[in-house]
Structures are given as structure tokens and as C-alpha cells.
Amino acid sequence: MTPPSAQTLGLCLCHRCRLACSLATHPHHCPRCGDALHFRKPRAVSRTWALMLAALVLYAPANLLPIMHTQALQKDTSVTILSGVVELWQTGAWDIAVIIFVASIGVPVTKFLVLTLLLITVQRGNRRSRRERTLLYRALELIGYWSMLDVFVAALLSALVQFGLFGAIEPRIGILFFGLVVVLTMLATQSFDPRLIWDSPDHHDR
Amino acid sequence: MTASDKDSQPAEADVRSRPLGLSLVWLVPIVATIVGLSMLFKAWQETGPTIRISFQTAGSLTAEKSPIKYRNVVIGEVADVKLSSDHGQVIVTAKLNREAVDFTRQDSRYWVVRPRIGTEGISGLDTLLSGGFIAADPGTSAHRTESFTGLESPPPVTYGEPGKRFVVKAEDLGSLDIGSPIYYRKVRVGQLVSYELDHSGDSVNMDVFVSAPNDRFVTADTRFWNASGIRIGVSADGVEFDAESLVSVVTGGIAFATPPDGQAEPAETDTSFRLYPTQEAALTPDKGPAQIIRMHFGHSLRGLREGAQVDFKGKKIGEVTEISLDYDPVTETFPVIVDAKVYPQLIGDAYDKLLRTQTIDVGDNQQSLTQALFHQFVRQGLHAEARQNNLLTGQLYVALAFVPGAGTDVVADKNAGAVVEIPTQFTSFDKIQDQLTDIVDRLSQIPFDRIADNLNGSLEELKQTLTSINRDTLPSTRNTLQGIDILVNEMSATLQAATATFAYDSPERQRIGHTLNELERMSRSVRDLSDYLRRHPEALIRGRKEHNTGTLRP
Structure with a gap:
């Protein structure tokens, strides 16, 4: 027997100021901040889908286009994320290679997979392993910004390695796409409402 | 349902439904897709042709690194470097930029730039540091191709150079x-x-x-x-x-x-x-068109070589091109055929003059003007002869000359084509040779054997004569000689006697001396007398006057 939800008790949490409002007295707006009241994040599923799909689309150029351009003594090289990882691994910096790989390939892919799983199970009203799914969501929120590591690496190197003729590193368009992917996945994670996992099929949005 | 119930129930939310029921958030993936698609489109548009260039050696080319440059602007990149299937060449696959489409013309050229030292100095030093790159030169051909053969050295002239x-x-x-x-x-x-x-x-x-x-x-x-x-x-x-x-x-x-x-x-x-x-x-001025002439020589042409000159009155007007042997079944001889090229224009102004003044019968069988001219010369007696150029080396040359009154009719041989047959004559040198041969022949006709026999007989007779002389004449001669000997002895005795007579202290000589002294005195007194008589001719009558003697001595 599941405990009663806030909805059955006529309560609603304001999404802006987190005030638990009684729908009996304030059916539409939060009495504290005046924000519109929703039982759940409005259109959470479709928003998450949209943002996630956008991130997925941008993930392709982020991986295919070079993120950095290294110029050292007339020798010009452009690296994409994957070729950078391979190069690091080959030059012996396998620890950094692993970190970069996890941050830029592992994390985004995990996010896509987990979000898709959550969205589909929520849409289907699946009631199995709700607790684990919630934990997954919390983990997703936690690791989300780790992907920004790549962007920081590119930004730092570009700023630091500027030796003119002898060597210079410049960011390339790929890193912009990658940054967009990270931002979009984070937005997608945020727009998802984990409470939907616990809702019975007839209560979920849409 | 009561009113309080109604109140406790949340009011109907004023839901503002959006047209089409679509959330604005869907714009995000749409924009992302548009951006992605535009990137794809751009990438597709920028992807130029892929070409294959074969080189003898890869040099310092590296896959996905070495650029292809034109005027030092990157127009593509080497995508792959590998051996051809027969290991004979290096096949470089390169991706050109979209705008480098002009470099896929059939006569586009590619070469690897590496440091080089040539007559014009040192080039390509920068590739020592940067690694090699492929330089390109667009062509002009209208045909496109995807495989090229790379040049091993840079072309000296690039397209577009005026x-x-x-x-x-x-x-x-x-x-x-x-x-x-x-x-x-x-x-x-x-x-x-x-x-x-x-x-x-x-x-x-x-x-x-x-x-x-x-x-x-x-x-x-x-x-x-x-x-x-x-x-x-x-x-x-x-x-x-x-x-x-x-x-x-x-x-x-x-x-x-x-x-x-x-x-x-x-x-x-x-x-x-x-x-x-x-x-x-x-x-030197142009020789003008050549006329091939052919000559048949009956005698050996040892010393005549291909390239030997053909003279006309000492001026070189051509050269021998071919010497070959022919067989004449009628006379069963092997005449030598000499082909030569002559350049009538080398005669100089005379040729132009000839063409102007002579009326040349070109004839009906499409022969050239020079051919007709040569035929006319032959009719006028043009002959060829092989002359000695150098007595020491025995080199021959062909001399063309007119032999007066020796004109021959031209047999227009249609098979001969443009070749003009020139009659030949014996060389002056050959004549000498012939005369020598003649002399030798005549010498050989002299009956040396008979002459020798006759001489032998005469000698025998001489010998007999000498023998008879020896036998008959010599003894008498000896007697005569003995007589002569006696005579000589007598003469010698006479001379000895004479010599004794005139010896220094012989009495005969003293007497002769006295006689001579007497003669001297006599002559002196005769002179005195004659002097006296000249001064005193009267003395002949009156005789000598004594007192006058003083006047005689002044």
C-alpha cells in the first residue's frame, strides 16, 4: 500500500519557492511567490524528450568535428574528442585518457541512455524498480556537469598554450557543440520530474 | 456535489493550450537538427573530390597530415599513403577541398616538395621542419580524372605563367x-x-x-x-x-x-x-628543298663514304646519302649505286637566275621544277665523277660537271619517282690508273726472254773474240813492246851523256862561259863603235880624232 500522494491530500508544491500550498485555499497560484501551481513539472516528459533529442542531434557534430587545433613548429593537427583520447593513450597518458573518455563519451552516453529509459518507463507507467530508477535519476543529476570537463580543458589549453611560432592551441567549433550537448542534457535532466516514476499510470502527465 | 465540496475542489485551471498542441520546447531539437543538418550540408559541400596520385616514393608524406598546397594555400590533405598492389609505386589518396575542383583536370600536376639544390638555388628548405607536402598545379584540360601520376621533380613552369x-x-x-x-x-x-x-x-x-x-x-x-x-x-x-x-x-x-x-x-x-x-x-641560310640524284659507277668507289660531299665546280651543293651495289644481268657486272641529296639553292643566286632564264620543260609526269632542271642539265651533258679528295687518305667525293657534247637523253623512269639519274664518267684519276695499266700491259708484251737469249749469244761471241785476241795478238804485241823497251834504254843513255856534258864544273861549260864573255865584250865594242859613228859619221872616212875624245866623255 503506497502512502497517499500530495495530490490526493489536496496539496501542491510550488516549483519556484518550494512552498507546500493547499489547493483548497489557493487553487492556482502560490500564496508566497505568486507562481502558477502544478502538481508535476508541466510537460516534463515531452520537454525532456525534446531537450534530450536536441542534445543527441548535437552530439554527432560534437564528436565528428575537431574540438582543438594544435600548431607546433609548422606541424598543424586538429583533434576531435575521440582522436584526442587515442592520442593521449598512445603517448602514455592513459590516466588522463580515461578521465577524458569517461567525461566526454561515457557520461553523455550514460545520460542519453538513462533519460531514455526513464522517459519510456514513465510513459508506459511501469511500476517496477521505482526506487532504483529514482536513484539513477539522482545520479544523473550528480554527474551531469562532469562532462563540462572537456570544455574546461579546451578553454584552459587555448588560453595557456599561446607560444606564437612554436606552438599554439586554438578551440574549434566541435567544443561549442559539445558544450551545448552538456548544457542540453543537464536541462533535460532538470526538466524531468522524478515524481512521475512513482505516479500510478492514470496520474502521469499526458 | 455540495458547494463546500465545490470550493474545496481546485478550480478549473485556465489552461492556455498552444496551437497544434506543441510545446515551445520542441523548438530546441528542431533548431539543433537544423544546425546539425546545415553543418552536414556544409561539410558535404566542402568535401571536394578524392584523387589518387602515384609516386615513386612517399618521401615525407604522412596520411591525414600532409597538406596539398597551391601557391602555399592548402587545397587538400593527404588521406592515405600506401603501396600499390604490385609494390611498384606509392599510391597517395588525397581529399581536395570543394573549391579545388580545378585541380582534377587531366593535365593537373602534383609533386612532392622536398629540399632541393638545383641550378636556380636551394628550394623547399621549409619542408625540413614542417614535413613534406604535395604541391599542385591546375591544368587546362577539359577532361577530369581522379588518378594522377605524380612528378618526381617540380615542373619548371607552372600554369598561368605568361x-x-x-x-x-x-x-x-x-x-x-x-x-x-x-x-x-x-x-x-x-x-x-x-x-x-x-x-x-x-x-x-x-x-x-x-x-x-x-x-x-x-x-x-x-x-x-x-x-x-x-x-x-x-x-x-x-x-x-x-x-x-x-x-x-x-x-x-x-x-x-x-x-x-x-x-x-x-x-x-x-x-x-x-x-x-x-x-x-x-x-647559315636554308638549304632549300633537296633533290635526290642517283649515279651508277662501274669502278670501285673505295674511299667514298656516306656524307661525302657533292661538288659543283668546287662548291658543295649536297652530300652522299647511300652507297649500294647493284647487279647488271646483261653485262654481269656489279655497278655501284650512289644516291646523293643535292640542294640546288646552295648554288646561290645562279639557281634563281637559272629558274628565271631557262625555259624548263616540266613534262607531263608531275615532276618538280628542280627535277626538270636536272633532267635538262643531263641533256646538256651533266656528268658525275668520283674524284680523289685526298691522295693520302684516298677519300673520294662526287663532282658534277658538264662534259661538252656528251649530253644524253633522259630516260624518264616512272619508278624512280623524284630521283634523277645522272650519267657518270671515269675520273681523271681513274684515267691515270688506266694509262698506267696500259703501260704495264705494254711492258709485259716486251719479249724479255728473247732479248735475254740474244744477249746471251752476243756475250758468247764476245768471249770467243777475246779468247782469239788473247791467243793471237798478244805474243806479237809482246815483241813490239820489247823493241820499245830497248829504244827507251838507248834514249836514256843519250840523255845521260847530255846531262854529263852540261855538268857544273865540266870543261865544256867553262868554255861556253868564256865564249859568252867574249861575245859580251864584242857586243860592247860594237855598241861603242855604233855610238861613235852616229856622232861622228865622218870618222868612216877621216878616221878617229884623238882630241875629240874629251868631248866623248861629258
């Missing part, structure tokens, strides 16, 4: 090479771009490039000559030394000039020229 290309045909390449300079009045105006053997294999076709604006000096009448090396000539003026430039001495070169009476109109591009071996050969 100037003209000409073809120069030479017997051999000599010391020329790609990049050899072209000189005009000893100013470097171009270079040799490429060379290849002619399809026939007879000559080398050289592609030369003369850059603008100097290409206008090449006209249809321009002569090219090989200016390689040093020319040293010894003449009456002393020793001459001539060379185009130090570079041409080392690497060879081509020079050109236009004869003063040549055309001034610049030649078209790709005009073909002949490469003369020397400047003199190039600038």
Missing part, C-alpha cells in the same frame, strides 16, 4: 635537361620544360617555355641551337672563345636568334623548331 611553349626537335638530348636555360642574346628568357623521344625514335622532342614578354622574339623563322659548353675556334684572327654563360657551360642550354631577314610576326604556341648543333649551322 609565355609560350614551343617544340624543339633535336637529334639527341646532349647535355640538356629539364630546367636548362633558353637564351636570347645571352639573356635568359626561358627554360626547357620537358623532353621525350619522338614516336619514331629518330629525334628528341623538347618542350621549351619562353616567358612573356620575350616570347615575341620567337618567330616562325627563328633558329634554335644548342649552346651547351664552350666553343673554341682558331682562325686567322687568333683563338676565339665563346660560351653563353657559366650555367650553360655546366648544365647546357639552348639559344635562339632570328635571321635579320626573318619574319617579325611572333610564332604561335607549340610551333615546332629544329635544334641545330651550333650557332653557325643554325644561322
